[in-house]
Amino acid sequence: MKLRSIALVASLLVTGFCQAEEVLRVSAIPDESPTELQRKFSPLGKYLEAELGIKVQFVPVTDYAAVVEALAGKRIDLAWLGGFTFVQANKRGKVTPLVQREEDAHFTSKFITANSSINSLNDLRGKAFAFAFGSASSTSGHLMPRYFIESKGIDPDKDFKGLPAYSGTHDATVAWVASGKVDAGALNASVWDKLVEQKKVDPSKVRVFYTTPPFFDYNWTIRADLDASVAARLKAAFLKLDAKNPAHKEVLDLQRASRFIPTSAENYKAIEASAKKVDLIK
Template identity: 65%
Template structure:
C-alpha cells in the first residue's frame, strides 16, 4: 500500500472515530423515546424542517416521544445506529450497505419512497465546454460526501463504466459534503462540474435557488435503488410494524399526508428489503469503497 493510501486509511479511521464522538453522549436509547437521525446530505436546518411534521406523525402512530438527533457526517449516522445511540436512520443506499456490513447484517430497512426504486444522479456544469462525461477529463470536479450514494458512489461507478477514473483522469476532485453544496461549488466557479442526486437538483430549481440556464444538467445516470428508513434488527417487532404501517399509510389526499410527503419529496412510501441494495454493495466493492 502506498504512503498516500496509508495516509487516507489513517484519516478515514480518525474521521470515523470523530463521527462516533459527534453523536451526543445523551443520545442513548431511552424507554418511551424514538431517536431518529438522517444522513446530512442537506443543510442541518433543512433536515430539521423536513423532519418536524414527520416526527409529530410518528409520535402519534407509535405513542413514543420522537427526537431528531442530527449528526455531523455520514459515518456518524452509521455508527449511531450500530452502537445503539439512534433507533432509526434515513440512509442513502450506500450508507445502508455500510451499516449492514458494519453491524454484521443486524440492521433492517423498513420502507423507501417509491421514487427510490428508480433513483438517479445528475452531472451539472456551468461550462460550455462540458457536454458529455468524456469532457470531464482534465477538469475539476466535485462529488458530495464520500459516503453518499447519489453524490459519490453511483456517479463514480458510472464514470468508471465509461473508462473515466476520477482520481487519475481529472485535474482535481473535491468532496463538498452535501448535494446543495456541490451545486454552489459549480455555480461559484470553484469546480468545473459536479454530481448530485436528482431530487435535490429538482428541488433547488423549483425553489429558484439555482438558475438552470447558468448551471445545467449535461448527464443523467441510469436508475438504481437509493434511500430508505432503517432500524436495528433487534427493535421490538410490534414497534417495527407500527413505524412501517405509519409510513405506508401516508396519503397525499389528506392535509397531513400531503405536507409530509411533499417535504420528503415522495409520492408514497413502499416496503423495502436488504436485497434491493445488492447492486449498491457490488458497486461499492468494485469502486474500492467497501472492503
C-alpha cells in the first residue's frame, strides 16, 4: 500500500508540474494600443512556442499596474516591462529580469511639439503651456522625462498650464500634440521613430525639440519561482534570435531590436534612484 501511495503522489506531482508549465502566460505594459501590442507579440509567441515546446498565451492588461499585480499574483509568467515598472514589480515580489534589447542599455525619450514658440526645455518654464506625459508608470513617457525636466529647475506641477496630462500611451501622446490638445509632450524614442517611419506623424509639423540623455529601460522579466529549466530555455530562445536569420528577422523587427542580451536588476538601480528623486516611489 505504501508503494502504491508513493507512486500515486509522484504521479500527481508530475501531472501538476506538466499542467502548471503547459502554458506560458505572457503580458506586456500597455504602452501602445492593444492592436499594436498584439501585432508585435504574435510572431514572438509562435517562435517561443516552437523553441519551448509549450503553448504561449498573451494576456492583455488594462494598465501598467495590472502587469505588476499579475506578476506578483502569479497570474502571468513573463512580462515586457519598462525600467520603472520592473522596479515596481521587484518591490512587490520576487521577479528576475531575463533579457533586454541591446538598444535598452542606452534608451532615450523625445520631447515633441507643434508649437513654434517651443524650441528648448527652457521655453517650458513658466509659460503656461499644456504638457502631456504618457502613463504615470512609464519610464520613458513619464519618470525619466520628469527627472530630466526637474534637473533643469523646471517643476512640471507648477510651470505647465494646470497639472500635466497623462495620455496613457506613447502613440496617444503624439496624437494629442498633433491635434493641439496639448502644446508639448514626452514619449519613448523607439515609438517616435516607428511612427515617423510608418508616416503616422509628420515630423515637419510635430517635431522633436529635446532628447534626454540615455538610460536603461525595457526588459523581459519572469516571476522568480518559474521552473528553472523553463526559465533557462526561455532565456536561450531570446538570445538565439539572429537578425541574419530570415525566420528571426520579423520577430526582432517588430520588437524593434537588433538582438537581445542578458540583463540584471543592477542595471535598473539608476531608474530606482531617479524615481525616488522625483518622489514617485519611497
